[in-house]
Amino acid sequence: MTAPDFDTRAFRRALGNFATGITIVTAKGPDGKKVGVTANSFNSVSMEPPLILWSIDKRSSALETFQNSKHFAVNILASDQSDLSNNFAKPQDNKYADVDYLDGLGGAPVFEGVAGYFECETYQLVEGGDHWIIIGKVINFVDASRPPLVYHQGGYSMVIPHPRIQKAADNEQAADTSCLLSSPLGNNLFYLMIQAVNSSHANFVSQHLKVGLRNSESRLLLVLDSADPNTSPADLQKAVAMPAREIEEAMHTLQNKGLLTGSLENHQLTEAGHEKLKELWDIVRAEQERVFSNLTDSELEIFKKALKMAVSA
Numbered sequence: 001m002t003a004p005d006f007d008t009r010a011f012r013r014a015l016g017n018f019a020t021g022i023t024i025v026t027a028k029g030p031d032g033k034k035v036g037v038t039a040n041s042f043n044s045v046s047m048e049p050p051l052i053l054w055s056i057d058k059r060s061s062a063l064e065t066f067q068n069s070k071h072f073a074v075n076i077l078a079s080d081q082s083d084l085s086n087n088f089a090k091p092q093d094n095k096y097a098d099v100d101y102l103d104g105l106g107g108a109p110v111f112e113g114v115a116g117y118f119e120c121e122t123y124q125l126v127e128g129g130d131h132w133i134i135i136g137k138v139i140n141f142v143d144a145s146r147p148p149l150v151y152h153q154g155g156y157s158m159v160i161p162h163p164r165i166q167k168a169a170d171n172e173q174a175a176d177t178s179c180l181l182s183s184p185l186g187n188n189l190f191y192l193m194i195q196a197v198n199s200s201h202a203n204f205v206s207q208h209l210k211v212g213l214r215n216s217e218s219r220l221l222l223v224l225d226s227a228d229p230n231t232s233p234a235d236l237q238k239a240v241a242m243p244a245r246e247i248e249e250a251m252h253t254l255q256n257k258g259l260l261t262g263s264l265e266n267h268q269l270t271e272a273g274h275e276k277l278k279e280l281w282d283i284v285r286a287e288q289e290r291v292f293s294n295l296t297d298s299e300l301e302i303f304k305k306a307l308k309m310a311v312s313a
């Protein structure tokens, strides 16, 4: 079979537009070995019988255990579990060393604090190119309904409700907010904060796309620029909220575009990198001025104070 005529990196990036949740799929092999793999390929298959699936890379050190164990568990991560996701996304001898877990069905580990989990019997293995698709029959599940960790374009995200305020697609026509703002909800500060973020974020993203960087690339550029030179790679990873492989990917793209040289720990912005950063900051500032131009400096200070209170509450 010949490979299609497109580049794998571009294909992976295009797939990244499909936002998913993040799971850690676990199992205990017949030899007692416990494995776990961060996976976003999880999906539902059937209600009757209750089936789910996920796919595992043939290169994974956990493959043999999943092929040989009769059970596995799918843990759906909550929004505050990106560290757990990072821990199970990198090959290492004992991924469970610093992790609290309980033994689930067939000894497959289940985690506390997750959004939910499914305990499965291995139902079918289907070969799919360089992956195996593993189908499980759900025997037991827990629905904790915590807000989930979301994965989109190589970065961790969270779910916030879709805005009630809809702008025209071209963004030129002002949204009709009069009805909403005079309703009881329109006087609730938390509701207003969510609507405000949603409303300005959409515009910011469309401005931002004009810079020619993906969200993960500009996130990394902004964080690298403001980070202390002694910041550890682990802290940088926290600050950018991206898995290690996506940081590498974004570093690669920024280097290819001539914006950055060196490694994550020892990086240097090129002249073009500084220019790009200036473009990004100009967009941030222009957007802030556009939205808040009617406020005086002292009103802005009070607004900032209120937001900081909400952030650290």
Ligand SMILES: Cc1cc2nc3c(=O)[nH]c(=O)nc-3n(C[C@H](O)[C@H](O)[C@H](O)COP(=O)(O)O)c2cc1C
Pocket (backbone or CB within 6 Å): 022, 036, 037, 038, 039, 040, 041, 042, 054, 055, 056, 057, 059, 060, 061, 062, 088, 089, 090, 091, 092, 151, 243, 244, 245
């Ligand atoms: C967000 C995210 C999603 C991933 N999804 C999958 C997946 O669906 N299947 C898979 O085999 N690997 C996936 N990986 C990669 C594995 O987590 C990683 O390669 C693996 O845990 C490496 O260790 P291992 O060799 O012990 O399996 C994903 C990684 C991340 C960060």
